Amino acid sequence: MKHIILKVAIILITTGLFAQNKNYKKQWEFPAKDSTMYVTAEQQKELYATEAEMQWFKDAKLGVFVHWGPALFETDALSWGRNGERPGAGKPATKGVNPEVYDNLYKKFDPVNFDADKWMQQVKDWGAEYIVFTAKHHDGFAFFDAKNSDYTIMNTPFARDICKELAEAAYKANVKLFWYYSQPDWVHPDNLREKHYENYLPYMKQHVKQLFTDYGRIDGVFWDHLATKYWQWDSYHILKDLKKWQPGIISNARVGFGWPLEDRGDYDTPEQSLGPVDHHRYWEACLTMTDKWLYHKNGPVKPYETVLSMLIQVAGNGGNLLLNLGPDAKGEFVEKEAKQALKVGEWIKTYGHTIKNTRRGIYIGGDYGSSTQIGNKLYIHVLQKLGNTTEAAIELPVLPTKILTAKGITNGFKNHEIKNGKLILHFDKTQFNNNLDNIVELTLAEDPSNFERIETWKAIPLENTEFNVSESSFSNENKKGDVIYDAKGNVFSEGIHLKKWWEPARDDKEPSLTLDFKSPKKVKTILLSENMRSHCVREFTIETKNAKGQWSTAFQGETIGEGLRIKLNGTPIYGMRLNPTKKTKNIQITAFNAYE
Incomplete structure (x- = not known):
């Protein structure tokens, strides 16, 4: 009876929270002040950037995101670490820093080591072409000399217009600059409330006009509308003004829901996910160098190998990587993060021509890796690692045009052949797994963009x-091994990262995750991923089980990261086991899948 009562109580609480959250979101949505704020599909089309205006962005492939603010004194969650009302958000705050404390942290914000020129040099050294800076986040603090507010950088001990200095430095360094600007403002008393249109909207429009008219050339805008409608920000007229003030400016998709056409803004912004492999338009993956957007002194820093793997996958699938780094209270990037970013830049100096200025390749991303192309050059980026297979060869569908030449950009490529309707690339096995990315350049008789893209992999894993x-341990009931096979819970949507993973107990000295097959399986590929916020594995093995129940090592690796594919020889196995043996933080595995 106690168990029944407890279950009923849980259901009632859960139902109540759902209703509360649903109503919370709805309270911030209301009609436009007048009909001119609504638009037709034709008016929406007027706002799209041209292909010429988008070209530099599509060429860039890598940008640096900067989340910063006085909040770092008390929390590692910018805006979301504030416990108070959240106009425009889908859920109410349930914890965080008291508003009386949070909203006064700016009074001690003094980043004495901030150097805008040094920042721009670092951006370039890291191989990036543009920077997106949080001019104003949801918490309302302005990093510019806002004339209609006291809650700005000018009223801190630092008292210098950081946006102005960044704009000047970006122009000198030839780095493209975006302002991040949150339309919702959690400290303004009239935002999304009764006098929203009378008081808040003019306040916001004054900010926007200042940011895009007083700071020279601004190349783009990164909005962040949360759960609101486009007309609440008069987005149509604001975007029209931006195109007048800054000809050629581009805008992300977060300009408010409810537009007549599905495609909002000029490109999509999946967050904490690598995004789709064959999307219908350009996109930008927004990812963090640690597990937080804001400064996190002891956060799990992604190794450069992981960042590069993500960059290569994103570029090959038609997008940019926007990598976030959070400066500290003194105005400097965290040394451990900057060190890894610099290694990314060093790799780009050597191999960047196979990524930058290219477009997604004719081969859709798959278990092999991804492809990029420019003119009649096709670059195959083989990210797959070799397990217990004797041959270092990658098979792809045959191309619709003749291959004139094939050469290895990285060491170890031997030759190619066309056999049984397949393009087979042969590599030296000893060199293969030593390369982060095995790159092959194919010179084709025709431009591959003249042909339809080619699917390379039916990415359907074995069903649960x-x-x-089974697992060696788990940190709690919601972090058991089987939760990662709940596809419904792990489907990506914009702004939402995967929320289910296997996490062993912290005191587990020999963590392992095991799949025992109910019948033998001819596994050709294993896919592994970690929680995007916790790429912390630094050594692991994968074992496979034979018919006698004996386990043998099929692969040994160091980093997992996002979307690691391991090639096996395809002989029948009766199970497979992941053993993470070294880590820097809590292990969080989001994918351990087998493909026949």
Whole structure:
């Protein structure tokens, strides 16, 4: 009876929270002040950037995101670490820093080591072409000399217009500059309330006009509308003004929901995910160098190998990587993060021509990796690693045009052949796994963009009905091994990262995740991923089980990161086991899948 009562109580609480959250979101949505704020599909089309205006952005491939603010004194969550009302958000705050404390942290914000010129040099050294800076986040603090507010950088001990200095430095360094600007403002008393149109909207428009008219050339805008409608910000007229003030400016998709056409802004912005492999338009993956957007002194820093793997996958699938680094209270980037970013830049100096200025390749991303192309050059980026297979060869569908030449950009490529309707690339096995990315340049008789893209992989893993899952331990009931096979819970949507992973107990000295197959499987590929916020594995092995129940090592690796594919020889196995043996933080595995 106690169990029944407890279950009923949980259901009632959960239902109540759902209703509360649903109503919370709805209270911030209301009609436009007048009909001119609504637009037709034709009016929406007027706002799209041209292909010529988008070209530099599509060529860039890598940008640096900077989340910063006085909040770092008390929390590692910018705006979301404030416990108070959240106009425009989908959920109410349930914890965080008291508003009376949070909203006064700016009074001690004094980043004495901030150097805008040094920042721009670092951006360039890291191989990036543009920077997106948080001029104003949801918490309302302005990093510019806002004339209609006291809650600005000018009223801190620092008392210098950081946006002005960044704009000047970006122009000198030839780095493209975006302002991040949150339309919702959690400290303004009239934002999304009764006098929103009378008081808040003019306040916001004054900010926007200042940011895009007083600071020279601004190349783009990164909005962040949360759960609001486009007309609440008069987005149509604001975007029209931006195009007048800054000809050629581009805008992300977060300009408010409710537009007549599905495509909002000029490009999509998946967050904490690598995004789609064959999207219908350009996109930008917004990812963090640590597990937080704001400064996190002891956060799990992504190794450069992981960042590069993500960059290569994103570029090959038609997008940019926007990598976030959070400066500290003195105005400097965290040394450990900057060190890894610099290694990314060093790799780009050597191999960047196979990424930058290219477009997604004719081969859609798959278990092999991804492809990029420019003119009649096609670059195959082989990210797959070799497990217990004897041959270092990658098979792809045959191309619709003749290959004139094939050469290895990285060491170890031997030759190619066309056989049984397949393009087979042969590599030296000893060199293959030593390369982060095995790159092959194919010179084709025709420009591959003249042909339809080619699917390379039916990415359908074994279903969880075909195996039993067991783990050495788990940190709590919601972090058991089987939760990562709940596809419904792990479907990506914009602004939402995957929320289910296997996490072993902290005192587990020999963590392992095991799949026992109910019948033998001819596994050709294993896919592994970690939680995007915690790429912390630094050594691991994968074992496979034979018919006698004996386990043998099929692969040994160091970093997992996002979307690591491991090639096996395809002989029948009865199970597979992941053993993470070294880590820097808590292990969080989001994918451990087998493909026949």
